[in-house]
């Protein structure tokens with residue numbers, strides 16, 4: 623199982639604040655059956671250049687790797703990525719490709735919790751069609767209620783992918799909507815979006831149990847196989 627969205631890298635954003643916390647989050651995910659973890663710290667273009675971010679990310683990753691090596695435990699496959707916050711003009715950013723997930727063209731794009739508006743939608747379409755990157759919108763469930771009718775369909779039609787957080791399934795309020803989207807095939811990735819062990823711990827196993835209760839093992843296998851394909 624893949625966790626597509628996490629803030630496990632230590633001391634790089636508002637996620638894990640120590641290596642020990644990172645390791646504990648990985649252990650929690652392992653106990654939930656996750657064998658591949660995408661490490662996606664926040665990237666904000668107004669704060670730093672992609673190169674500056676990549677240096678910081680490498681430092682955090684080194685810290686985590688050496689702690690993993692020192693432990694006698696086996697951990698998951700770790701993939702390096704970023705959660706890139708959208709800004710107007712992003713499609714002109716030449717170094718965007720550097721922020722895609724580990725050797726893939728998948729770009730986890732965080733949109734504001736507001737109506738995307740025509741300009742942003744056009745930019746997302748342009749990015750997706752440029753074949754430079756494949757846009758995956760992060761926790762799309764947070765954005766749905768702000769969008770004009772037809773916006774999500776329009777994005778899906780042009781090839782944009784959607785990631786949802788495990789909490790979309792886990793919350794009683796949104797579970798039905800989440801299961802409907804899963805059934806329609808409009809969810810491409812699930813992420814824990816975990817930030818720490820206390821207030822925003824990884825709970826992806828719970829979401830998978832909810833899906834397993836509702837759908838056949840085959841459809842779940844198909845979902846996870848598709849995810850692997852996208853990562854390849």
Ligand SMILES: [Fe+2]
Nearest residue numbers: 627629705815
């Ligand atoms: Fe996130």
